[in-house]
Amino acid sequence: MAINVVVCVKQIPDPSAPARLDPASKRLVREGVDLVLDPGDEHAVEAALQVAEGAGGEVTVVSMGPARAVDAIRRALSMGGARGIHVQDPALQNSDALSTARVLAAAVKGQPFDLIVCGQESTDGSTGAVPGQLAELLGLPLLSFARKLSVEEGKASIHRQTDEGYDVVEAPLPAVVTVTGGINDPRYPSLRGIMQSKNKEVRQLTLEAIGLSGKAGEKALTQEVVDLQPAQARKAGRVIEDKGEGAREIVDFLAELKVI
Amino acid sequence: MTSARSAIFADEHEAFRDTVRRFIAKEVTPSVEAWEEAGEFPSELFKRFAALDLLGLKYPESLGGTDAGKLYEAVLFEELGRCGSGGVFAGIGAHVAIATPPVFNFGSEAQRRRWLQPAISGDLVMALAITEPSGGSDIAQVESSARRDGDHYVVNGSKTFITNGVRAGAVVALVRTKPEGGHHGLSILVIEKETPGYSVSRKLNKLGWRASDTAELTFQDCRVPVENRLGPEHEGFYQALANFEWERIWIAVGAVASAQRSLELAIDYAANRVQFGKRLAEMPVIRHKIAQMLLRIEQARHLTYHALWLHVNRQPCTKEVAMAKIAATEADVAVADEALQIHGGYGYMMEYPVQRAWRDARLGPIGAGTNEIMRDVIARELDL
16 A cells, blocks of 8 residues: 655755854844755655655655745655645744644645654754644654654554664554654765656645644744853863873773763 | 856756765765775776766666756766865766767667667776877877778777776777778777777876776787777767867866865865964965965866856867866866965875875876867967
8 A cells, every 4th residue: 555655844054064043033044054955854755755665655745944945845856755845934934843833734734644754853953842743733643763664554663762772663654753863874866856856846835825824933932042052162172192101091081081 | 165156057957966966975085095095996886876877967868868968967077076086087087978978979779779878877887998009199190900801800909098998898999990091090999898809908007096997908809890880980080089078078177176175175274274373274375375276266167167068059169178178177286286285294195185186186287188289279279
């Protein structure tokens, strides 16, 4: 039986470039920087594609974001997604996690799907809250932190990453799964994929179209960033010069840290 | 980024660049040191490039290509040019840019299926064999003889400086089919490695481009079926000439990208190296050096893109391509030299990548027609 998968993606400032915060909006600066598909979401797209390809289904790529976010959707389509849904609305500027989850939930409603795959958290905001909220809003089970995912006989089964190893967790479909970076090696979009992605449908939806006017975005904030502090700079390391006693000093240092 | 995106490339080219850049960053650059040391990269790399549709960008889908066009191939050359190994740029590039085009341009459908299709899928590595020990630039003087004997040519002679020559499964060779007649007596034969009398006489030891295998080939009473000839007999000189523009554009595009990388190495070093209590990047003498390097690169880049644009739009561009080849390869040499200078003593050490950029760059003014020949080409085009 075909399994259709929805994958939620986000466009973020290129994490390999130095990030800047705007003290006024308390947000990452998105202007004048390269915007990319969140590298964590690439793992989600790959996982979604593997499930759909294995079962003869299709992958729908969903994103909320400004006009340029369509580039992130196109990138996921060039990897092999079948179509995209892009929710874009001026009222969505400065949305919080819950707004994002509401929008994604409303956007996928009415879509035939068996599984929703998300990255475990965005690389820029890192709240990690959206997938759980999305599952709750849709009334679906959440399988989080999957480092392995298999779908068969109407259920999804994952290896959930833990500190000690992994738990095997199962849920009936439809379900929401979040994946870790270790789950797979995302494919490169092939040239054919890039060419084909140009002609794939990306539906543009407004808040009104998904029935959320006034119920998401800046008008419906449930959380607020009140302050920003730069991360504490890491202290400089200690240099041990070996004058015949180097090994001893390193052992003492490690013992002090209770590492050995 | 030190260079703005050019109008010559569309969004799809840039998306494609992103794929190629990631692929190279992950599967090529980390192995560069080992491959340079070994004097070759693994043959499987051709299969990896093929898996991403990179070996048939300008060839039709019926042969396994993508028919995407030469601008995409130029993007591939740029990304290869900055991979950190001139040898990988040379090996993959020679297969794509110079060895396969004659098969496509002059081969019959059957010949294309026989050699081009497996070349696009990465199963057959190809090389172009024109240069001989007795003469390089003067290709009308090719001496390797191909004497007709029934259904075969009996080939005798040798070819040198053949990129991919050691591992090539088939070489596209320019040979003399008529003893007299200078450039009217040459033909192109595809000679397969298993042919009796074909041998790799030497693997050449080079200053740079060390990860590419470069061979001297010997043909001794090597019997090549007449059906292996591309196009009409005695047309080989013109057939070889037909791809010279693309070969020079390949070298020019790669040289600009390589120079860009040398500049980035220099900027990176200057940003961190402290002397007299200051970072090098704060010192006027270094800042001006770097500004001059970028200027040199951008001059070469614009000339190269102009030549590329003319070429893909099928405009006459012999002299523009020749100028681009000169400007780009000489910029690469100059920028690599300055980058090495900025590195000081470390630049002279083998563990720093800038020394390889410096060695690799030196091939540019020599290969694909020396820059002296390029200047002759320009002068000839001017009808002086």
